[in-house]
Amino acid sequence: MEQNQEIRPESPENPKMATDNLTNAQASPTKEAATPSNTDGKIDKDVAAADPNPTPAAKLQPSESDEEVDLPSISESLGEEESSDLVTEPQSQNPNPLEPGPRARKRRRRKRFFTEINANPAFPRNRRNSVGKELDSEAITAMSVGFPVNSLTEEEIEANVVSIIGGKEQANYIVVRNHIIALWRSNVSNWLTRDHALESIRLEHKTLVDTAYKFLLEHGYINFGLAPVIKEAKLRSFDGLEPPNVVVVGAGLAGLVAARQLLSMGFRVLVLEGRDRPGGRVKTRKMRGGDGVEAMADVGGSVLTGINGNPLGVLARQLGLPLHKVRDICPLYLPSGELVDVGVDSKIEASFNKLLDRVCKLRQSMIEEIKSVDVPLGEALETFRLVYGVAEDQEERMLFDWHLANLEYANATLLGNLSMAYWDQDDPYEMGGDHCFIPGGNETFVHALAENLPVFYGNVVESIRYGSDGVVVYAGDKEFSCDMALCTVPLGVLKKGGIGFVPELPEKKKEAIQRLGYGLLNKVAMLFPYNFWGEEIDTFGRLTEDSSTRGEFFLFYSYSSVSGGPLLVALVAGDAAERFETMSPTDSVKRVLQILRGIYHPKGIVVPDPVQALCSRWGQDKFSYGSYSYVAVGSSGDDYDILAESVGDGRVFFAGEATNKQYPATMHGAFLSGMREAANILRVARRRASESASNLAK
Numbered sequence: 001m002e003q004n005q006e007i008r009p010e011s012p013e014n015p016k017m018a019t020d021n022l023t024n025a026q027a028s029p030t031k032e033a034a035t036p037s038n039t040d041g042k043i044d045k046d047v048a049a050a051d052p053n054p055t056p057a058a059k060l061q062p063s064e065s066d067e068e069v070d071l072p073s074i075s076e077s078l079g080e081e082e083s084s085d086l087v088t089e090p091q092s093q094n095p096n097p098l099e100p101g102p103r104a105r106k107r108r109r110r111k112r113f114f115t116e117i118n119a120n121p122a123f124p125r126n127r128r129n130s131v132g133k134e135l136d137s138e139a140i141t142a143m144s145v146g147f148p149v150n151s152l153t154e155e156e157i158e159a160n161v162v163s164i165i166g167g168k169e170q171a172n173y174i175v176v177r178n179h180i181i182a183l184w185r186s187n188v189s190n191w192l193t194r195d196h197a198l199e200s201i202r203l204e205h206k207t208l209v210d211t212a213y214k215f216l217l218e219h220g221y222i223n224f225g226l227a228p229v230i231k232e233a234k235l236r237s238f239d240g241l242e243p244p245n246v247v248v249v250g251a252g253l254a255g256l257v258a259a260r261q262l263l264s265m266g267f268r269v270l271v272l273e274g275r276d277r278p279g280g281r282v283k284t285r286k287m288r289g290g291d292g293v294e295a296m297a298d299v300g301g302s303v304l305t306g307i308n309g310n311p312l313g314v315l316a317r318q319l320g321l322p323l324h325k326v327r328d329i330c331p332l333y334l335p336s337g338e339l340v341d342v343g344v345d346s347k348i349e350a351s352f353n354k355l356l357d358r359v360c361k362l363r364q365s366m367i368e369e370i371k372s373v374d375v376p377l378g379e380a381l382e383t384f385r386l387v388y389g390v391a392e393d394q395e396e397r398m399l400f401d402w403h404l405a406n407l408e409y410a411n412a413t414l415l416g417n418l419s420m421a422y423w424d425q426d427d428p429y430e431m432g433g434d435h436c437f438i439p440g441g442n443e444t445f446v447h448a449l450a451e452n453l454p455v456f457y458g459n460v461v462e463s464i465r466y467g468s469d470g471v472v473v474y475a476g477d478k479e480f481s482c483d484m485a486l487c488t489v490p491l492g493v494l495k496k497g498g499i500g501f502v503p504e505l506p507e508k509k510k511e512a513i514q515r516l517g518y519g520l521l522n523k524v525a526m527l528f529p530y531n532f533w534g535e536e537i538d539t540f541g542r543l544t545e546d547s548s549t550r551g552e553f554f555l556f557y558s559y560s561s562v563s564g565g566p567l568l569v570a571l572v573a574g575d576a577a578e579r580f581e582t583m584s585p586t587d588s589v590k591r592v593l594q595i596l597r598g599i600y601h602p603k604g605i606v607v608p609d610p611v612q613a614l615c616s617r618w619g620q621d622k623f624s625y626g627s628y629s630y631v632a633v634g635s636s637g638d639d640y641d642i643l644a645e646s647v648g649d650g651r652v653f654f655a656g657e658a659t660n661k662q663y664p665a666t667m668h669g670a671f672l673s674g675m676r677e678a679a680n681i682l683r684v685a686r687r688r689a690s691e692s693a694s695n696l697a698k
């Protein structure tokens with residue numbers, strides 16, 4: 001049984017290098033208007049040197065373990081979302097015109113990838129306004145998808161896309177690869193054919209087009225997703241051969257994406273899922289109260305963190321879903337209910353960021369000089385805070401604590417567990433762009449991805465036996481024999497030994513599983529009879545005097561504009577997230593209401609009782625045992641790569657957010673890991689097919 005608790009209480013109290021001339025502009029209607037061409041109709045393309053990829057409860061009704069609360073109402077109409085473009089940006093206003101306006105706040109990390117690319121001196125200003133503009137723009141599109149501008153990814157190297165690394169062929173390949181990505185991204189509802197890609201490239205580069213197209217197609221960088229033409233497409237990967245069969249364990253995003261991709265590649269696929277629903281840590285609950293008030297609440301993965309290049313953004317476009325930009329405004333309230341002074345707020349935010357920068361500089365020198373030393377990020381930050389005398393008075397200290405809580409939320413763990421050396425190792429890869437919500441919740445993606453897939457629910461996999469002959473997956477009294485298996489269960493399940501492997505996983509992998517962190521974030525979703533907090537903001541926070549409770553309901557997300565009803569979600573991070581799991585849901589909701597009343601009553605705003613509330617319990621969920629991965633002290637980004645390694649000479653593969661070094665702890669990271677493993681499975685299947693063909697020939 002899943003461990004989230006729904007509560008419905010009866011009582012009323014209740015988160016570069018020169019290249020050949022490659023492309024033929026005339027043949028590319030999407031490009032010709034914007035791009036000057038030379039006399040033979042071909043564009044002179046070169047790529048500027050740049051490195052964007054540097055180092056690099058109460059009437060308890062438990063179901064899936066949520067608990068629930070009911071009460072009376074006033075209804076209020078919701079602001080309609082404008083969606084002329086994909087991302088809608090509602091007018092931001094100060095929620096209380098009498099008080100100073102709150103400032104922008106970053107949700108998770110400090111860096112913005114896209115900003116860095118645009119600011120890169122390797123893209124001289126004049127080039128952006130010249131013939132190279134299109135190339136730059138294609139390069140930026142490719143970079144937003146995760147490709148370096150002047151080098152190959154490890155995947156590309158492994159796929160032998162060029163004969164010599166670092167030469168002119170590579171430079172030309174990169175231009176072609178970027179062009180194909182940009183071409184498909186300009187219309188993601190289309191199936192981009194090889195011939196279409198070739199139309200805009202000089203014929204002499206056909207081989208490069210063939211190579212780049214094949215690589216991008218098989219690795220799920222183009223022609224993926226849920227557009228009708230894409231769903232219907234079938235690749236003939238096993239023409240004339242018996243297609244291998246694959247059992248996918250887990251129907252979360254990674255498993256669903258991989259299964260779809262494998263099916264389209266021609267594999268025979270079966271998905272085994274322990275729960276009675278798809279989506280795993282993406283879970284949308286329909287909440288409803290009297291008077292027809294209802295809303296869709298994401299109690300797991302919610303925000304598309306960075307829309308540029310985000311594959312979920314592609315799905316949204318294909319499904320015609322507008323995205324709602326999470327507005328960069330987050331008022332913070334003191335325990336008295338007063339808004340934090342804007343000056344003090346800015347000062348502490350700046351000091352906090354400066355301390356983080358100092359920690360980064362310190363670790364740089366530590367890593368260079370001592371190599372293997374690591375300490376908890378929390379310890380380093382506290383030491384620096386004391387040394388620099390930051391946040392010494394009460395209000396400043398509360399603000400500082402709020403930022404610490406925000407970091408604990410982003411990493412789903414206490415700062416005392418985070419590796420100072422590597423906690424932000426994925427920062428350079430961060431998807432740029434706005435953070436967005438999907439109207440109606442993320443189950444829209446999940447259901448669309450799961451549609452028509454052979455998913456067998458209620459099958460809890462207990463063990464996986466693998467050898468040179470194949471794999472047997474055991475679930476209860478059932479056995480599933482297959483050529484290959486893909487395990488996508490969460491790191492929390494692997495840590496607990498939820499699945500037995502026979503033979504045991506290699507020591508190196510077992511150690512990485514133990515080293516890598518897996519933390520907790522919980523949510524209280526509350527559906528109110530009406531919106532009392534205002535339609536102008538998507539987030540607000542509250543400070544606490546007691547440092548030890550800094551993560552308790554420290555941040556509120558308003559889903560009024562996207563969920564279909566007046567929905568507030570309170571986040572519980574750090575220490576508080578652990579304690580929250582043992583608190584009665586009724587007490588939790590009472591506590592949140594106390595906080596909300598503390599903020600709004602002094603303003604003369606009545607906070608009604610929610611018509612329904614729901615408390616997550618991700619730590620007790622036996623199909624997850626937590627929320628998402630983080631880099632623990634003693635671990636590093638390499639552990640994500642080790643977790644991703646297949647075992648048994650290409651028999652058992654691994655996907656899921658905790659196998660994605662570049663994009664861990666995210667929905668898109670899970671998605672991309674599924675694509676990655678589908679490509680790996682195809683590569684191994686082909687290798688095996690050619691080995692057995694040559695054995696037969698002997």
Ligand SMILES: Cc1cc2nc3c(=O)[nH]c(=O)nc-3n(C[C@H](O)[C@H](O)[C@H](O)COP(=O)(O)OP(=O)(O)OC[C@H]3O[C@@H](n4cnc5c(N)ncnc54)[C@H](O)[C@@H]3O)c2cc1C
Pocket residue numbers: 015249250251252253254255272273274275278279280281282299300301302303304305459460461462488489490493498499521522523616618622623624626627628655656657658664665666667668669670
């Ligand atoms: C509270 C919370 C908030 C989050 N917020 C965000 C956010 O705002 N933005 C963002 O991008 N990401 C967020 N995430 C992270 C994101 O949801 C996950 O990274 C992503 O959904 C993981 O997908 P996955 O496929 O790797 O794993 P899962 O979704 O966990 O899928 C694994 C599947 O395996 C199944 N399974 C487990 N054990 C077995 C077994 N023995 N047999 C059979 N099946 C089994 C599970 O039931 C599950 O369906 C959040 C996560 C949580 C919990």
